[in-house]
Amino acid sequence: MDASALGTFLQYLINGLALGAIYGLIAIGYTMVYGIIRMINFAHGEIYMIGAFVAVTTFSILAAAGVTSVPLALLLVLVMAIAFTAAYGWTVERVAYRPLRGAPKLAPLISAIGMSILLQNYVMQTQGARPKPLAPVMNGGVTLWQGDGFAVNVSYIQLFIILLTVALMVGFTQLINRTALGRAQRACEQDRTMAGLLGINVDRTISLTFVMGAALAAVAGVLVTMYYGVIDFYIGFLAGMKAFTAAVLGGIGSLPGAMLGGLLIGLIEAFFTGYVSGAYKDVASFSVLILVLVFRPTGLMGRPDIEKV
């Protein structure tokens, strides 16, 4: 492999990692909700879209208010997006899923599809159907490697995405493994009735799971807004589907699996777009998913379900 081919490869790798980090953040929301109440939260992609919209609005307010410091602006945007998106996540669970606990399996799925239609059209009506372009927040980047005729660049945004995702993942793993909330969450995942009998407030734990998932989706929304610089009310659908694929690929219910799945989907997309064809990149992701599931029906890191008779 000559130097320029290696350079191209590295560039795709970096692009794929940044994209995969975003998918991974969304996928965690799917996987946590699935782990605790065994349902596919189809409205999760919409939650991410809401995070992106709050980010755009906050960025615009800050620009109008004359805030020029990038770190301050970023902090404020993240806080606002997380706060409002978490509130939406909580409300979605309270309105559409909690009344359906113990209902037949498909009922929450349809309710989630209804919620997804509702949120999409709500945002379209209130914010307009046209895409929202945002002036770039972070410019520039670092050139990692320069050869004749090629350069491997990492933009500051890509760096920010990857670092923030790593930090969030470390923090989040600690939260799940070390804190009382994490313990309650894992207990509910194993046996909700028993956890309830032992004094864990199951409803509250489930609500908090939705809030945490929504908060991570909000971060993904902020990052995507900064990365692509344009969003519309429809972005939640495709991103949600990819993230869901990532969650299943990694083994639904497993947190490291969700992150791994997200990274894999991001890398497959980046490499397939780079080397083969951009039009068929989603076909590639789904084909890999189907192949993995044929050989490992519970995903890469999922635990096999034990069938009881």
Next chain:
Amino acid sequence: MAITIQHHLKGSIIGGLIAMVLAVPFIGLYTVSTDQGLVVQTRWSWVVWSGVMVLVGSLAVALLRDVLSARRAGRPNRAAGTKPKRDDALTAKLSKGFAIGITLFAITLPFMPFSDRYIMDVGTTVLIFVLLGMGLNVTVGLAGLLDLGFVAFYAIGAYSFAILSTTLGWGFWVCLPLSGLIAALFGALLSMPILRLRGDYLAIVTLGFGEITRIIILNWQSFTGGPAGISGIPRPSLFGLSFDRRPPEGLTSFHEVTGISFATEHRLMFLYLIALSLVLAAAWVIKRLRALPIGRAWEALREDEIACRSLGINPVASKVSAYAVGGMLGGFAGCFFAARQGFVSPESFTFMESALILAIVVLGGLGSQIGVVIAALFIVLLPEVGREFADFRMIVFGIAMIAIMVWRPGGLLSQRIPTIRLSSIKGEAA
């Protein structure tokens, strides 16, 4: 009573306040694109109104539920908390009566004095969705295999007819069974890799299959026409009689032969009647299939796969055939859709369609054919009726989907009547 009202009021006020908070970033603030980039504008009064609306709405719902549950408690057989006795015979009689009634209504509808082009058009759309719902009902409702990519079979059926008719010049009646066969073949092929998967893994793979189909159609320009789609698909004919004013070469037109003066309504009526006969045929076939060993195997598989294996039912054959039969009905629906529109493009086959078809099956009550009809009427007619709300109809539609699920989680017709029952147990139950 005063205490409960106070309790409801408190809950509703909290709900209203939460709604106001949620409304701030979307209803209170909105961004407008200008030359200087995005500019934020405000409409705070709307925030207050949305809070008030949620407050009033949730109070009304809470009070209504109180009234309803009080009335239910008044009934003697429910007061003790016992489940009302299921009267399967009565339910069966009622649903049979309803089935006959709605069939008669559907057959006579085109000849009614009030029926016009609009009614025929909407009626045909309802029938297409009924047919799709019946197809998906075989996979999801009878065999219990979740399918989120059903639109793929619809698309395959539509494109089969579109491509066969525009390249080979074959007519609707030749292509209809072919489209069904091709879709069934794809259904069987799809089911091969997923035999080991269950539940939600199945959901994502079928979703992936639906998306793969759409993306291939979108990008395979030379074969499918890409995003532009395929136009100039011939319309169905009645034993060689065309319904056009100037029939294509080699065909005579319906109005020339029968002497009835030409009217486009006749073509719409004809399409409606084709759709209706397809639906009736499908309903009859599924009803008969349910009584055959294969149909019983599907239902047994849905209830308990392990028990099925232990009893020697072949799960592979059952699953493959369920996907094939479901896919075939989807293929018929697609072929008819292409013939009716005269034009197909990938836009008609998005995930949203799959979600709507699944919603029809679940809203109607899994496995219930009458349920499919009622739910299809609801899904197609609600956005039509809501045209006056124009922009807000999809919001209302989403709310209605959630509300129905919360109200009746098992679907509108959730009572499931076993297809067969041992006679000795029948005696005990009565």
